[in-house]
Amino acid sequence: MRAGVLALDFDGVIAASAAETYLVAAATLAAMEPGFPLVQRLPRAEPGRLEHPDPEDPVYARFLEAMPLGNRAEDFAVVLRAIAEGVPLPDQAAYDRFRNTLEDTWLDAFHRRFYAVRRGLLEADPGGWLTLVRPYPGVPERIRRLAPAVQLSLATARDRGSIRRFLEAYGLDSLFPEEWLFDKEIGRSKQTHIERILERTGGNAGDILFVDDKVNHLEGVAGTGVRRALAGWGYNGPREHRRAHRLGIPVLRIEDLDPGTLETIG
Numbered sequence: 001m002r003a004g005v006l007a008l009d010f011d012g013v014i015a016a017s018a019a020e021t022y023l024v025a026a027a028t029l030a031a032m033e034p035g036f037p038l039v040q041r042l043p044r045a046e047p048g049r050l051e052h053p054d055p056e057d058p059v060y061a062r063f064l065e066a067m068p069l070g071n072r073a074e075d076f077a078v079v080l081r082a083i084a085e086g087v088p089l090p091d092q093a094a095y096d097r098f099r100n101t102l103e104d105t106w107l108d109a110f111h112r113r114f115y116a117v118r119r120g121l122l123e124a125d126p127g128g129w130l131t132l133v134r135p136y137p138g139v140p141e142r143i144r145r146l147a148p149a150v151q152l153s154l155a156t157a158r159d160r161g162s163i164r165r166f167l168e169a170y171g172l173d174s175l176f177p178e179e180w181l182f183d184k185e186i187g188r189s190k191q192t193h194i195e196r197i198l199e200r201t202g203g204n205a206g207d208i209l210f211v212d213d214k215v216n217h218l219e220g221v222a223g224t225g226v227r228r229a230l231a232g233w234g235y236n237g238p239r240e241h242r243r244a245h246r247l248g249i250p251v252l253r254i255e256d257l258d259p260g261t262l263e264t265i266g
């Protein structure tokens with residue numbers, strides 16, 4: 001791969017985090033809206049007994065299906081509210097319409113509470129919490145093999161503290177120096193993350209390859225001119241793959257994370 005920056009999203013690219021996200025979102029909703037009937041059907045996140053949700057659970061299945069349509073912690077609230085209210089979310093337009101019916105103050109409160117709940121679980125049961133987020137098989141190894149050829153960077157909507165815990169657990173921590181880790185504090189959209197990476201390189205947008213598992217994030221950075229690819233193994237499906245193809249964005253497989261293949265992405 002040409003010398004440059006490989007900017008990776010974390011959730012849905014390096015690690016499968018839906019289980020943790022779902023448990024934290026469920027616990028956040030339960031804390032904020034204990035009276036919602038949906039709350040009775042959500043799993044309880046109890047320190048010492050943190051378990052992956054049942055993949056057959058219909059609420060979890062709907063949560064997973066709608067995940068590609070959101071961006072940040074408060075979007076998990078949008079999904080849970082839609083499930084609670086029986087609102088279908090077949091596509092981005094439906095999602096955006098429903099999101100606009102919710103109050104910003106409630107969504108902001110959910111955002112803050114979500115991170116407080118996550119911190120609480122992490123502190124109360126760090127071991128159990130780490131097992132909820134697993135790296136995709138083969139991805140850490142491939143990242144290690146790419147490291148000598150590129151500057152690795154992270155562009156994530158997650159908080160720095162939890163990112164560091166995972167990178168340490170996966171043996172990747174030293175490959176992502178602090179100045180190349182751009183977390184949720186950088187801004188609301190990935191565009192801000194990518195602009196900061198561009199500033200740091202002081203160079204050519206064409207030298208940066210951004211890999212994310214959400215098409216809307218990749219679309220959002222179109223104006224920066226960086227090269228883009230969708231992590232096809234993450235939180236996306238045929239709906240998102242079709243959209244990526246229409247936009248001329250390649251859909252990668254895990255085995256494509258090698259210098260030769262990444263080089264060919266225009």
Ligand SMILES: [Mg+2]
Nearest residue numbers: 009011012213
């Ligand atoms: Mg992601």
